[in-house]
Amino acid sequence: MGGKYRITGDTYPRMRRPRNRRRIVLAGVSAVVALGLAGWGTLQLIDVFTGGDKSAVAASHPRDCPTPKPVAxxxxxxxxxxxxxxxxxxxxxxxxxxxAADELKKRGFAIGEVGNAPEAYDKKVPGTAVLLGAPTAANGSFAVLGTQLPGAVQKTDKRKTAEVDLILGAKFKAFSTPAEATAAMAALTKPSPAPSASCAPTATTKSG
Known part of the structure; x- marks a missing residue:
């Protein structure tokens, strides 16, 4: 071109191409897909090294243990x-x-008959003692009297009355001390917490 529109120099202006919105969108989608594939690959590697055991992940984040409730x-x-x-x-x-009867009376028990054992038990009790009473005594009187004499054998008969027979045997030496008996009684009447499952993670090993 000539005249005042003549181009001089060795650099020529270049026209910028218009942006293509479709390419921008495709580039964004590709980036999202690439990130998704990378995350999936990471999970696959974790499964390979943990053997696909979901319990291994759960063990690293144990659930909170429930508070045990007292049982009356x-x-x-x-x-x-x-x-x-x-x-x-x-x-x-x-x-x-x-x-023995005098000692039990001092400790608050009501005393009935005192004497030699009936023929069925006379000189036939090799242990410490035998507690003999009605079936209902097994859940009450035996436990209370047993705090004074641990190791006594408990037996029931067909009697209808509530009294308990204490038959002293060859190994009887003395009753428990008052302190020991009191502690044993407290242990029987004190509520104890119910057992709860352990929340600690259990380590497992796999061969292969």
């Missing part, structure tokens, strides 16, 4: 004064039944 005793135990005890001596030691 199924039935209130009677007081020693409500337990009437017949004391019998099945040993060769003279006066043992009376001495």
């Amino acid at each position: 005793p199924a039935k209130a135990l009677p007081k020693p004064a409500a337990v009437k005890v017949n004391v019998y001596n099945a040993t060769t030691t003279t006066g043992l039944a009376k001495a």
